[in-house]
Amino acid sequence: MNNQGSWATDEFSGVDFGDERLNSRLVKICDSFSDSPECSINQSCAGWAATKAAYRFFANDKTSGKEIIRAHRVKSVIRAKKHKTILAIQDTSYMVYTKHPATNGLGNISVKEGKNVKEIYSKGLVSHSCLAVSTDGLPLGILDQNTFSRKLNSEDDKRKKNVTPIEDKESYRWLEMLENYSSLFPNTEVVTVCDREADMYDFFRLSDDIGSPVIVRANVNRAVNKKSRYAEKDVLNLWQFIGQKRCKGTYKVNVPMKNSKRNGTKQASRVATVGIKFSDFNLSPPRNNVKHRTETLPDLKMSAVYAYEIRPPKGVIPLEWMLLTNLPVKDFEDASEKVKWYCLRWRIETYFKVLKSGLKIEECRLGDANRLVKFIAVMSVVAWRLFMLTLIARTDPETPCDTLIDKQQWMPLYLEIHKNKKPPKKAPKISSVIRWIAMLGGFLGRASDGEPGITTLWRGWKRLYDISRGWILAQSA
Ligand SMILES: [Mn+2]
Structure with a gap:
C-alpha cells in the first residue's frame, strides 16, 4: 500500500538508525504488517524484493529494538501529555520459540505446567514491557521494552540468591524501567501499576526516592508496623491487619472471561461486587536485604487497599486483591479509584494476547534471537495501534x-x-x-x-x- 501519510510515517518520523534507507524501511515494514496482521514476513511484504529487504532490515547491525521503541515513545509521550494522570503498566511476557530449534541465542524460560503443557522448560525470550494507558483505558503507547534471553540460574546462583543485590537480579528490570520513563512527563502524573511480581521493598523504595508513585498487588504477607528490623512479638501480618478494618463500601468490577489454553481453565465474564477496606501502614525492609550491610534502610509509609469479592458465584475463584500504594488513600473514593486503576492492568494482558494470538509473533522464523528482539519491537507498535483502534470506540x-x-x-x-x-x-x-x-x-x-x-x-x-x-x-x- 502507498506509504505517503501512513500512520507509520508519522509514528516513526523521529527514528534514526544512522541510515535513511533503514529509517524508511522500518515504515514500509510497519505498514505492510499492519495491513495484513497475522501473516508471516513473506506474505506481508508484497513481493520478493520487499521480503528480502525486510529480512536484511532485521539482520542489520545498525537497527535495534531500543531505537524502534525510543522513536515510538516520543509520540507516546506527546499523546500522554493531554492527560492529567496516566497509568504505566509494567508486565512480563514469555515468547516461546521451542518449535524453532534452529534459532540461535534463545534462553530457557519456564512455563507453568498445565493441561496442555508437559514440558516445563522451553526455549524463548523474556519480554518486559511498559504500556501507557489513560485512566479511562485507552492505550497510549509502549513506554519501554526490554526483551532478552534468560540465562538459566546455576546451582551456585540459586544458593547466592539472598546475598545478591537487586541490581544483579533479573527482577531489577522492574526498577530499571520505572526509572527510565518516570522523568519523561513533567506535567502528567504517572502511576505505575504492576502485578504481584513487583512486590519488592527495593521497588517501593525507588518509587519513593524518585517521587513516581506505584500500585502493586501484594504477594508477601509481611509483618507490618514493626518497630525494628528484628523479629517482634505481637506484630500483625498485612492480611490480618487490613482484615480487622471495617468495610468502607462496595465497588463493581468487570471480570473478563478467562479461557486459558495453557492450563485449561475456563470462566465466563462477570460483574463482581467487591468490598473495600484500606489503611495506612509502615512497610519495613526485609531482614535479609543485603543492603542492610552498607546503609540504613528506611521504613516506607504506604497504604493498603483490600478488595474482596462478596458472594462470588459457585465454582469461580473469588476476586481478592491486596493493593499496595504510596499514593494517598484518605477515603473510600481514593481507595476505589486505586481498585479501578488496578483493573486497567488487564489491558496489558489483552495487549499481549493481541501480540501472540493475533499477530502470532511466536511463529516468526528469523533464525536469531537478536533479530527476533527487533521483530518483537516492531510488532509491539503494530499491536499497540490495533489495540488502541479497537478501544478508542469506547473512550x-x-x-x-x-x-x-x-x-x-x-x-x-x-x-x-x-x-x-x-x-x-x-x-x-x-x-x-x-x-x-x-x-x-x-x-x-x-x-x-x-x-x-x-x-x-x-x-x-x-x-x-x-x-x-x-x-x-x-x-x-
Ligand atoms: Mn506478570
Whole structure:
C-alpha cells in the first residue's frame, strides 16, 4: 500500500538508525504488517524484493529494538501529555520459540505446567514491557521494552540468591524501567501499576526516592508496623491487619472471561461486587536485604487497599486483591479509584494476547534471537495501534474515522455492511466503524451482546484486510 501519510510515517518520523534507507524501511515494514496482521514476513511484504529487504532490515547491525521503541515513545509521550494522570503498566511476557530449534541465542524460560503443557522448560525470550494507558483505558503507547534471553540460574546462583543485590537480579528490570520513563512527563502524573511480581521493598523504595508513585498487588504477607528490623512479638501480618478494618463500601468490577489454553481453565465474564477496606501502614525492609550491610534502610509509609469479592458465584475463584500504594488513600473514593486503576492492568494482558494470538509473533522464523528482539519491537507498535483502534470506540466514540484509518479501508467496509448503499461523503465516526469491523468478525450487535471482544474484532480486521485489498484492485482495474 502507498506509504505517503501512513500512520507509520508519522509514528516513526523521529527514528534514526544512522541510515535513511533503514529509517524508511522500518515504515514500509510497519505498514505492510499492519495491513495484513497475522501473516508471516513473506506474505506481508508484497513481493520478493520487499521480503528480502525486510529480512536484511532485521539482520542489520545498525537497527535495534531500543531505537524502534525510543522513536515510538516520543509520540507516546506527546499523546500522554493531554492527560492529567496516566497509568504505566509494567508486565512480563514469555515468547516461546521451542518449535524453532534452529534459532540461535534463545534462553530457557519456564512455563507453568498445565493441561496442555508437559514440558516445563522451553526455549524463548523474556519480554518486559511498559504500556501507557489513560485512566479511562485507552492505550497510549509502549513506554519501554526490554526483551532478552534468560540465562538459566546455576546451582551456585540459586544458593547466592539472598546475598545478591537487586541490581544483579533479573527482577531489577522492574526498577530499571520505572526509572527510565518516570522523568519523561513533567506535567502528567504517572502511576505505575504492576502485578504481584513487583512486590519488592527495593521497588517501593525507588518509587519513593524518585517521587513516581506505584500500585502493586501484594504477594508477601509481611509483618507490618514493626518497630525494628528484628523479629517482634505481637506484630500483625498485612492480611490480618487490613482484615480487622471495617468495610468502607462496595465497588463493581468487570471480570473478563478467562479461557486459558495453557492450563485449561475456563470462566465466563462477570460483574463482581467487591468490598473495600484500606489503611495506612509502615512497610519495613526485609531482614535479609543485603543492603542492610552498607546503609540504613528506611521504613516506607504506604497504604493498603483490600478488595474482596462478596458472594462470588459457585465454582469461580473469588476476586481478592491486596493493593499496595504510596499514593494517598484518605477515603473510600481514593481507595476505589486505586481498585479501578488496578483493573486497567488487564489491558496489558489483552495487549499481549493481541501480540501472540493475533499477530502470532511466536511463529516468526528469523533464525536469531537478536533479530527476533527487533521483530518483537516492531510488532509491539503494530499491536499497540490495533489495540488502541479497537478501544478508542469506547473512550472517544465521536472521533471521525478518517483521522485513524485509511479511506481504502472504511469505504469498502461501509459498502460491505450496508450492502452497497452509497457511502457518505463525510467519514463515519470511529465507534460505528469499529462496530462494523466487529460485525465482519461475527458480532451480532444485539442489545444483549455488549461490547465486541478482542477476538471477534480481530477476525473482523483480518476480513477487512481482504475486502479492502479486493476493493483497491477493483478500483485500479
Ligand atoms: Mn506478570
